[in-house]
Amino acid sequence: xxxxxxxxxxxxxxxxxxxxxxxYFDQESLIVQYNLAKIxxxxxxxxxxxIEEIKKDEAAINTLQNDTVxxxxxxxxxxxxxxxxxxxxxxxxxxxx
Numbered sequence: 001x002x003x004x005x006x007x008x009x010x011x012x013x014x015x016x017x018x019x020x021x022x023x024y025f026d027q028e029s030l031i032v033q034y035n036l037a038k039i040x041x042x043x044x045x046x047x048x049x050x051i052e053e054i055k056k057d058e059a060a061i062n063t064l065q066n067d068t069v070x071x072x073x074x075x076x077x078x079x080x081x082x083x084x085x086x087x088x089x090x091x092x093x094x095x096x097x
Contacts, residue, residue, distance in 0.1 A: 006012050023030045064071045075081040082088045 026032075064074060080088055080090065
């Protein structure tokens, strides 16, 4: 009986309609907000990853600017640079399928 009192009330239906509209149809509905929150978490994870990568790169740049031996080693390995009286041979291994 107590529940029947609220079912026959026009404000109950208005509130129910408002909640359904708010959850599903509104431009800023709960579903949209949930999806945006998931995207935000993913972007924050990417931000942390890129901050760590920037720190690694800054450390590598600092090391290469201060250590000429390491700079020469890096240039030889990464860019295949050589001295004037040297020859560089690249050995490429084919991947077996």
